[in-house]
Amino acid sequence: MPPAQAPSGGGAAWRQLLLLLTVLPLTLAALAFVLQWRGGGVDDPTTRWPSHAFPGMAEPTPPSLPSSDCNDVLVGSSAPAFPYLRGWSFPSDSGAAIQTMASVEDHLQPKVCVQTSTSAGLEQILPWLFYHKVVGVAQFLLFVEGKAAKPNVAGVLESIPGVKVVYRTKDLEERQARSRIWNETWLSGFFYKPCNYELFVKQSLNMEMAIVMARDGGMDWIIHLDTDELLYPGGAAEYSVRRLLAEVPRDVDMVIFPNYESSVERDNIKDPFSEVSMFKKNYDHLPKDTYFGMYKEATRGNPNYFLTYGNGKSAARIQDHLRPNGAHRWHNYAKSPNEIKLEEAAVLHYTYTKFSDLTSRRDRCGCKPTKEDVKRCFMLDFDRAAFIIASTASEEEMLRWYNERVVWNDKQLNLKLLRKGVLTRIYTPMSIVQSLRESGVFTSAIAAGQPAVNAKLSPKKTNAQSQNVTTPGDLTRVVGATDSKASARKILQSVDLAFRDTDVSAVPPLSPPSLDEHKHHSE
Numbered sequence: 001m002p003p004a005q006a007p008s009g010g011g012a013a014w015r016q017l018l019l020l021l022t023v024l025p026l027t028l029a030a031l032a033f034v035l036q037w038r039g040g041g042v043d044d045p046t047t048r049w050p051s052h053a054f055p056g057m058a059e060p061t062p063p064s065l066p067s068s069d070c071n072d073v074l075v076g077s078s079a080p081a082f083p084y085l086r087g088w089s090f091p092s093d094s095g096a097a098i099q100t101m102a103s104v105e106d107h108l109q110p111k112v113c114v115q116t117s118t119s120a121g122l123e124q125i126l127p128w129l130f131y132h133k134v135v136g137v138a139q140f141l142l143f144v145e146g147k148a149a150k151p152n153v154a155g156v157l158e159s160i161p162g163v164k165v166v167y168r169t170k171d172l173e174e175r176q177a178r179s180r181i182w183n184e185t186w187l188s189g190f191f192y193k194p195c196n197y198e199l200f201v202k203q204s205l206n207m208e209m210a211i212v213m214a215r216d217g218g219m220d221w222i223i224h225l226d227t228d229e230l231l232y233p234g235g236a237a238e239y240s241v242r243r244l245l246a247e248v249p250r251d252v253d254m255v256i257f258p259n260y261e262s263s264v265e266r267d268n269i270k271d272p273f274s275e276v277s278m279f280k281k282n283y284d285h286l287p288k289d290t291y292f293g294m295y296k297e298a299t300r301g302n303p304n305y306f307l308t309y310g311n312g313k314s315a316a317r318i319q320d321h322l323r324p325n326g327a328h329r330w331h332n333y334a335k336s337p338n339e340i341k342l343e344e345a346a347v348l349h350y351t352y353t354k355f356s357d358l359t360s361r362r363d364r365c366g367c368k369p370t371k372e373d374v375k376r377c378f379m380l381d382f383d384r385a386a387f388i389i390a391s392t393a394s395e396e397e398m399l400r401w402y403n404e405r406v407v408w409n410d411k412q413l414n415l416k417l418l419r420k421g422v423l424t425r426i427y428t429p430m431s432i433v434q435s436l437r438e439s440g441v442f443t444s445a446i447a448a449g450q451p452a453v454n455a456k457l458s459p460k461k462t463n464a465q466s467q468n469v470t471t472p473g474d475l476t477r478v479v480g481a482t483d484s485k486a487s488a489r490k491i492l493q494s495v496d497l498a499f500r501d502t503d504v505s506a507v508p509p510l511s512p513p514s515l516d517e518h519k520h521h522s523e
Helices: 001-039 097-106 122-134 149-158 170-176 196-216 243-245 286-293 296-299 357-361 371-377 381-390 396-407 409-419 428-438 441-446 450-457 472-479 484-496 515-522
Strands: 114-117 137-144 164-166 221-224 231-234 254-257 258-261 278-280 313-317 321-322 329-332 339-341 345-348 423-425
Touching: 114 243, 122 137, 122 231, 122 428, 122 441, 137 149, 137 196, 137 243, 149 164, 149 441, 149 450, 164 196, 170 409, 231 484, 254 296, 254 409, 278 371, 286 296, 296 409, 296 515, 339 515, 357 381, 371 381, 381 396, 409 423, 428 441, 441 450
Parallel strands: 114 137, 114 221, 137 164, 254 339, 258 345
Antiparallel strands: 221 313, 231 345, 254 313, 258 278, 278 423, 321 329
C-alpha cells in the first residue's frame, strides 16, 4: 500500500528538519559562549576603534611603586577595564617623551588649559589629571598648598609633562596683594572672611595669574576646575573637550558647562571617580515642568535641589583683557563677553561622595558650629548644615544623617527619577579612570616622579625643583600688572571708557532655582 506510506515519510522529514533548526542555533550559541569565555573567536568591536593621538600615549612599562597610603586607590584591581584604553601609558618627564608629545600636540587644536587650586593628595589629583589628559586637555596649572605641596606629592606632579606647579608661599601672597583684582571692587565683598570666602578669593587670584601663564604656553581656552570635578563633553562628535570647543563659533568668548551633581548610592565610597555613575541633572538640562514637578522628591528634605552649587563652570577663550569673575565665570575688562551655555556637555561635580568629606571639610574651618557663625564661613545652606553636624554629632549620628541627606538608597525613588530624567547614568568617566588604573598609568607616574621626590627630601637639595615649577619671580609680569605703566596705557587705549566693568560683581557659587522662587514668580 505505497500511497498509505507517503504521508508517514513526509512527516518524518519535517520532524527531522524541525529538529535540525532547533539544535543548530543552540549549538552555535553554545560554541559562541565557549569561545567568548576562553577570550577568543568572538571579535570585540571596541578593539577595532582607531587609536586616537591623545597626549602622552605610549607603550606601557612595568611600574616600580613605593609604599604609599593611596596605593589601594591608584593601583590596578580586578574591576572590568574599558578596552578603548588597553595598553596606554603616559610617558615621564624625559627628553624623548617630551619631544614625541610636543610633535603630536602641535597638530591638536584648539589647545585647552585647566587651572586648579588644590590641597588634595595623589589619590585624587592623578585620576583627575589623567582623565582630563584623555579628553584632550593640553596644559595643567596647579596652584598647590597643604598636602598637595608636600614633597611626595608635588615631586610627582612636577614630573608629569604638561603640568606646571605653583606653590603658595609668602612671596606669592605678597605679589597677589599687589595684583590688579585685589585693588578692584568687584571681588572686595569676599575679602577678609574665613573658610569658603577665603578659598573663593584665592581661586580668583590664582585664575588671574593662570590667564597669563596659559597665554604664554600658547593655549586657546582656559577652564577653572576643582579636583572633585570632571568635564563631560556630551554632544561632541567624539569624547573630547578639545573637539567640543573646536566646534564653538569664533565670535563666542565664553562657554558655560552646567554642572551635574553626584548621587552616591552607598556610604562607603573610596574612589568616587571609579565608583559613582549616577548624577542629578542641572536645571538648565531639564524641562521646567519636570524640574519643578519633581523638586520635592529630588530634594529629599535638603535646603536646595543640589547639595552645593548649581551655576556650573565656564571656559574662556584666551584674549586681551580677560579676567576671572569668581571661580565660576570669566569676564573681560574691555567688553561684555559673548557667552553661550552648552545643551549636553556638563561638569560632573563629585561632592560629599565620601563619608569622610564631612569631617575633612570641618577640619579645614575654624568657625563655631552655630547657625549665625556658619553664615560667616559658608555661602551655601547645605555646607552650613553639614559643618554643624560634623562639629556636634557623634560618628553614629553623622553616618545616619549622611545616609538620610546624601546617600540615594531608595531604589524605587531612584528608578522613578531616572525615568523622569532628573537622575541620569554616566559611565564613561568611571570606565576611563578604571582603565587608566588597570594600565598602570598612575603607578607609573608615581614611580617616574621618585627622583624629583628624593631630590626634594634630600637635605643637601631642599630647594630642588623641576622645570615644571613656576616660582613667584616668574609671575612678576602677571601679578604686578598694575605696577607697569606700559600695561596700564595699553589697557586704557583699548577699553571703551563708557563700559563700566566695575559694575560687574564676582559670581559666587549659587544654588539652583527653588520651588519657592518659582511659586513667587508664578503669582
